[in-house]
Amino acid sequence: MAIHSNAGSRLFFSPVSVNPDTINAMSDGDAINFFAAINDWLEVEEKEDIGTIGDTSESINFTAIADKRVRKLKGPKDAGTQSIVVGRDPLDDGQEALIAAEGTDFNYPFKIELNDARTAGHSKSVLYYAGLVMSKANNLGNVSNVVRRNFDVGINTAVFEVASGALSAPVNSLLPSIAGIAQQGETLTALNGSWSNDPTSFAYQWQEDNSGWTNIAGATGITFVPLLAQVGKPLRVIVTAVNGAGSTPATSGATADTLAE
Structure with missing residues (x-):
């Protein structure tokens, strides 16, 4: 069985800003190498939901008079706005770094490590991307709620995936x-x-x-x-x-x- 749950997935953030235009001009391999070389990742703890990410093409439509058929073409790609929900933890360095990033107009690197290794001899899939931290709203709820914080990330690069595979020694x-x-x-x-x-x-x-x-x-x-x-x-x-x-x-x-x- 190749499917897997999201339990055990990890989210990382780098506090050093990047230029998304530079990343988008790279080949997929070069972009992956760029992200993999980053060594100041901070893990974002107490995650409840890490949302949806990845390209969707805008639909460009044309309707022909003769056959009354709508023809669809692919337009610009949008990797989406990721909605991250965490249990509010002011002692977590990862959450605090996201809060600081929301106060800037810069793009920052993100990394998701999926818990999908089939055996101890396989790697975990990794997703890399960069974007703007757009919000840091507190979700207070009622008297019985855990206080949460919602971060929205406007993704400005492709989402680059390194798929799970057989491991080699470090x-x-x-x-x-x-x-x-x-x-x-x-x-x-x-x-x-x-x-x-x-x-x-x-x-x-x-x-x-x-x-x-x-x-x-x-x-x-x-x-x-x-x-x-x-x-x-x-x-x-x-x-x-x-x-x-x-x-x-x-x-x-x-x-x-x-x-x-």
Whole structure:
């Protein structure tokens, strides 16, 4: 069975504006690559309804006198106005970003991830598009209602779809890096970098340079606090991305020699 429900679908918004004319001038493949390269997506939480999106052609009609038959031609395409209904949550960064976008005249990227993967070895379908946030109305209702907020998005590009398919192992497109100062007692944090093929989880292994890179025992979390044993040594982290098709490691650059506290 190939049909699926909307349960589990996810909606993302990027707060960095884009030019829809530039996107519309791209091929479908280039547009998908453009959206896929965006790395500042914010998930919009507490969604109840994410509406209808996608092209509808305006009907251009001509009626011939002789046969009294209406002939229909395709006119301009309209990807629609998406109506998004959420449970009002002032602590959700995604909702707050949409509210801020409504106060501008700019177009912003959107992404919907459908929950339609048939097996753990398949990707989920993804829809990309850009548009104007047209409204942010509060839907208050009666005493027994959950307070909702309605966002309308005027879509100004095509809706570009990446269909579900068999997964390949993750591929790294931007190497991991390390945030923080390499110093005894100070927390370092691994930044995953960028990956394609939908990683579902990440694993970490911190290393030190002992005239050759060696694993630090037990240092397998996203953060690491250098100890006295690491003083004077550079550090790095190996990030391994995992999905249903396999796993792929990528290694960060090295820090400077670890400082004493």
